[in-house]
Amino acid sequence: MLICVRVRIDRWMVTVHAHGKGDPRNTRLLTGWKAIAQHFGRTQSTVRRWADTADLPVYRAAGEKGLSVYAYADDLDAWLTRRSVSETRAEAYPEPGAGHPTTSAPHLVPAHKRGTLARMVLIAGLSLIAVGGAVTWTQLQSATSPASTNVEPIPEEARELYLRGTYLWNRRTPEGIAGAIEALTRAIEIHPDYAEAHAGLAMTYNLARQYSGMPGWKAYALAEAAARRAIELDPGLDLAQAALAFIEFHWHWRVEAGLARFEEAIRLNPDSANAHMWYASSLLLAGRPERALPVADRARVLDPNNSAVVTIKAQALFYSGREDEARELVEAMIREDPNFAWSYYTRYMMALAQGEYAAYLDNYARLGDVISVPRHRAAAEAGAVALATGGPEAMAMAMFEVEREFYERGEALAWDLARHHALIGDADEALRWLRISLNRREERLIGIQADPAFRLLHDHPEYAALLIEIGFPAEAGPAG
Numbered sequence: 001m002l003i004c005v006r007v008r009i010d011r012w013m014v015t016v017h018a019h020g021k022g023d024p025r026n027t028r029l030l031t032g033w034k035a036i037a038q039h040f041g042r043t044q045s046t047v048r049r050w051a052d053t054a055d056l057p058v059y060r061a062a063g064e065k066g067l068s069v070y071a072y073a074d075d076l077d078a079w080l081t082r083r084s085v086s087e088t089r090a091e092a093y094p095e096p097g098a099g100h101p102t103t104s105a106p107h108l109v110p111a112h113k114r115g116t117l118a119r120m121v122l123i124a125g126l127s128l129i130a131v132g133g134a135v136t137w138t139q140l141q142s143a144t145s146p147a148s149t150n151v152e153p154i155p156e157e158a159r160e161l162y163l164r165g166t167y168l169w170n171r172r173t174p175e176g177i178a179g180a181i182e183a184l185t186r187a188i189e190i191h192p193d194y195a196e197a198h199a200g201l202a203m204t205y206n207l208a209r210q211y212s213g214m215p216g217w218k219a220y221a222l223a224e225a226a227a228r229r230a231i232e233l234d235p236g237l238d239l240a241q242a243a244l245a246f247i248e249f250h251w252h253w254r255v256e257a258g259l260a261r262f263e264e265a266i267r268l269n270p271d272s273a274n275a276h277m278w279y280a281s282s283l284l285l286a287g288r289p290e291r292a293l294p295v296a297d298r299a300r301v302l303d304p305n306n307s308a309v310v311t312i313k314a315q316a317l318f319y320s321g322r323e324d325e326a327r328e329l330v331e332a333m334i335r336e337d338p339n340f341a342w343s344y345y346t347r348y349m350m351a352l353a354q355g356e357y358a359a360y361l362d363n364y365a366r367l368g369d370v371i372s373v374p375r376h377r378a379a380a381e382a383g384a385v386a387l388a389t390g391g392p393e394a395m396a397m398a399m400f401e402v403e404r405e406f407y408e409r410g411e412a413l414a415w416d417l418a419r420h421h422a423l424i425g426d427a428d429e430a431l432r433w434l435r436i437s438l439n440r441r442e443e444r445l446i447g448i449q450a451d452p453a454f455r456l457l458h459d460h461p462e463y464a465a466l467l468i469e470i471g472f473p474a475e476a477g478p479a480g
Contacts, residue, residue: 031070039076055079154191161187162197169204172308172340174372177212180204195237198230202243203274206250209443211341213373216443220251238269242278249282250446253471258282273303280312286472287449289319307333307340314346318353319450326350341370352423353452357387357395375406396420413437415444419453430454431462438469445470 030036033044036058040047050056057079058071154162165183168176184201188194205223208214224247230240242265249258262279266272276299283292296316299309310333318326327350334343348363361380368376379399386398400420406412418433437445448454448470457463468474 030073030076036071036076039071039073040080152191152193154194158187158190158194158197161190162194162200165197165200165204169200169207172207172211172342174212177204177208177214181208193233195230195233195240198226198233199237199240199243202227202230203239203246206243206246211371213371216251217441220247220443223247224251236268238265238272238275241265241268242272242275245282246278249285251443253446255286255471255473259286271302273299273306273309276302277306277309277312280316284312284315284319285447285450289316292316293320307337307343311340311342311346315349315450318346318350323350323354339370341367344370349450349452353455355392357392358384361387361395375403375412378406379403393424396423413442413444414440415442419451422457423453425456427457427460427462430457431460431466434466438466 030039033048037044037047047056047058051058056071057075161183165180165187168180168183170176181201181204184197184204187197188201191197202223202225205214205219205226209216209219223243227240227243227247230237231244234240241261245258245261245265247258248254248261252258259279259282262275262282265275266279269275276295280292280296280299283289283295292312293316296309296313299306300313303309310329314326314329314333317323317329330343330347330350333340334347337343344363344367348360348367351357351359351363361384364383365377365380368374368380379402382402383395383399386394397420400417403412403416403420407414407417414433414436418430418437421433422430434445434448449467449472454463
């Protein structure tokens with residue numbers, strides 16, 4: 001049985017296909033219009049027309065001269081069998097004397113459930129290693145997308161490693177991040193001047209802190225080196241500019257410079273859902289939800305099936321005062337993509353903002369489970385016991401004690417301890433730990449305005465001074 005899933009990510013269309021277990025067939029590669037036409041027993045002009053108007057799954061990597069169009073035989077068969085019986089009879093096997101066949105046809109199985117490629121693979125029951133499946137990436141043409149300035153041909157092995165790395169970091173899982181680092185590093189070893197691979201590696205390291213538990217000081221340093229090398233090789237590469245914008249905003253706390261560079265990345269590629277998503281997220285952290293919401297809307301238009309995009313859209317709705325819409329969006333996303341970590345982050349933030357402490361603890365623990373950070377569940381379980389007997393203040397102090405043990409082992413941040421004191425209005429202790437966090441340059445500080453745990457500090461003069469020291473302009477205010 002052939003299983004086939006297609007989903008668009010920015011300028012790429014990925015097709016994941018595999019046979020069910022026990023099926024001995026291999027996917028056969030067809031190169032060129034002639035071979036594709038022969039597969040159907042039709043003319044080249046007919047299959048070209050199907051590709052243009054009926055979503056026939058043929059591929060061409062943009063910007064690589066001399067590469068013919070290609071397709072996979074099983075991909076073509078899946079396209080054909082998914083068409084209606086009437087369309088199949090009329091177009092693929094016309095009756096003698098029949099007129100010109102219709103060119104309309106349904107898409108290959110669309111990613112109609114929200115989620116990343118990881119979820120789509122899980123839903124399809126695919127395992128690229130276990131069942132010998134394959135992944136095909138095709139860069140979509142865009143009039144505004146700059147071509148790489150590389151003049152030396154990219155070796156095929158390096159290109160395949162780059163495509164695999166791009167697929168893996170877009171999964172946004174600990175395993176995906178680790179695999180992407182390995183694949184992209186190898187691609188650069190083969191072709192050191194591969195700008196796209198450097199940019200992809202930079203973004204992988206940016207995401208490593210969030211999705212794999214890599215310390216921020218390590219992840220961002222590696223990301224910056226890769227991003228700057230990518231820009232040196234190709235200043236017009238939008239992913240490289242977006243990766244550096246991410247670093248400037250989240251690590252160096254150059255807030256306005258980071259936001260401006262995100263805008264530049266979007267100018268270079270207006271159809272990048274990722275760049276719009278990262279820009280919207282940064283605007284939320286900067287306390288500008290009214291600007292973030294239309295950017296998040298645009299990201300979702302560009303990639304409606306991306307769980308990370310939907311998460312940021314939900315956050316933008318919430319901080320814009322549209323709480324019910326935000327909750328509905330998050331709940332729907334969790335039902336459809338229960339393995340996406342940051343939906344639980346979004347849900348625990350919403351619950352905390354609305355004083356729903358049991359839900360806050362549940363989602364705090366579930367986030368830790370998905371990203372493999374055990375202190376989250378340990379703190380949440382201690383907090384749940386204390387909440388039942390002593391209320392929110394006891395909950396916060398129980399969580400503080402647990403996370404302080406992790407902090408002393410180097411497995412938690414001063415920021416994490418400050419949150420618990422801030423939650424109950426203990427301004428002195430919260431600010432003391434925030435000062436420690438500032439002195440240690442903990443990257444989580446950039447999110448202080450968006451975290452409802454710190455709301456009781458917003459009127460404190462030292463809190464306002466702290467925002468300025470972090471890098472926010474003097475007029476910065478809370479996200480919502």
